[in-house]
Amino acid sequence: MARKKTKQLSPAALELLAARFRVLADASRLGLLHALMDGERNVNQLVELTGLAQANASKHLSQLADAGFLNRRRDGLYTWYGIADPSVFELCDLMCGSIARKLGRDLQEIA
Amino acid sequence: MARKKTKQLSPAALELLAARFRVLADASRLGLLHALMDGERNVNQLVELTGLAQANASKHLSQLADAGFLNRRRDGLYTWYGIADPSVFELCDLMCGSIARKLGRDLQEIA
DNA sequence: TGACGGTATGCTTATTCAGGAATATAGTCA
DNA sequence: TGACTATATTCCTGAATAAGCATACCGTCA
Numbered sequence: 013m014a015r016k017k018t019k020q021l022s023p024a025a026l027e028l029l030a031a032r033f034r035v036l037a038d039a040s041r042l043g044l045l046h047a048l049m050d051g052e053r054n055v056n057q058l059v060e061l062t063g064l065a066q067a068n069a070s071k072h073l074s075q076l077a078d079a080g081f082l083n084r085r086r087d088g089l090y091t092w093y094g095i096a097d098p099s100v101f102e103l104c105d106l107m108c109g110s111i112a113r114k115l116g117r118d119l120q121e122i123a
Numbered sequence: 124m125a126r127k128k129t130k131q132l133s134p135a136a137l138e139l140l141a142a143r144f145r146v147l148a149d150a151s152r153l154g155l156l157h158a159l160m161d162g163e164r165n166v167n168q169l170v171e172l173t174g175l176a177q178a179n180a181s182k183h184l185s186q187l188a189d190a191g192f193l194n195r196r197r198d199g200l201y202t203w204y205g206i207a208d209p210s211v212f213e214l215c216d217l218m219c220g221s222i223a224r225k226l227g228r229d230l231q232e233i234a
Numbered sequence: 235t236g237a238c239g240g241t242a243t244g245c246t247t248a249t250t251c252a253g254g255a256a257t258a259t260a261g262t263c264a
Numbered sequence: 265t266g267a268c269t270a271t272a273t274t275c276c277t278g279a280a281t282a283a284g285c286a287t288a289c290c291g292t293c294a
Contacts, residue, residue, distance in 0.1 A: 026153045027150040030150040033147040037141050043137050046137070099217055106214050106217065107140060107143055110191070113210075
């Protein structure tokens with residue numbers, strides 16, 4: 013057998029992956045996720061916690077839910093959002109570690 | 124001691140994290156990273172592997188290097204790029220797993 | 235039923251940014 | 265030096281999208 017080459021990823025797969033990273037590529041949405049670390053919250057609570065405008069928060073929450081990162085649960089007047097996929101926190105932790113390493117390297121270059 | 128509340132993340136920290144996710148939120152850049160899984164490549168090789176235009180590839184490579192995901196190494200006429208932070212592949216793997224779980228859930232809803 | 239609180243949606247504007255084309259820069263070799 | 269190759273940069277245009285505002289939707293309660 014010839015040397016194994018890395019399997020080619022289809023453009024569609026790359027775009028799917030990119031689209032999902034794009035959902036995390038916004039500070040407002042990251043703030044919402046962070047505010048949900050301790051459990052379910054409704055929209056008004058999230059507005060208070062994050063300082064976002066209500067309409068804005070609602071739109072971001074919809075995006076996060078559509079992407080599958082959040083659950084929405086309707087209860088009377090309130091809509092409760094919660095984490096549907098905890099791996100989102102692993103992603104953030106990994107990325108934070110990556111940031112730390114980069115800043116460390118940047119520091120080396122200056123010193 | 125009062126009930127421990129989740130530590131508040133500063134807007135600047137959220138923006139920093141978001142900016143880093145933004146670098147991964149593009150199919151062309153993900154393709155370049157993927158093409159570098161097997162080791163260093165120069166720009167022309169990456170252009171061939173990905174089908175990107177040279178100027179475009181060069182710009183994306185600069186972004187990836189600025190973010191600290193890639194190294195650049197100059198050798199005569201060639202610029203060799205390589206993975207500086209392998210955790211980028213962990214990030215992609217995690218995200219792919221998250222996609223798979225979401226698609227699984229979507230499937231359930233239809234069935 | 236009507237009034238109200240909570241949430242979602244449509245419209246508009248401003249900004250960001252990817253891609254293409256042309257060009258500039260830099261290193262090599264005759 | 266000048267021609268040539270590899271890579272980077274600049275300018276431009278079009279598309280995506282976040283935020284603000286107004287308003288529509290929906291469930292509750294008097």
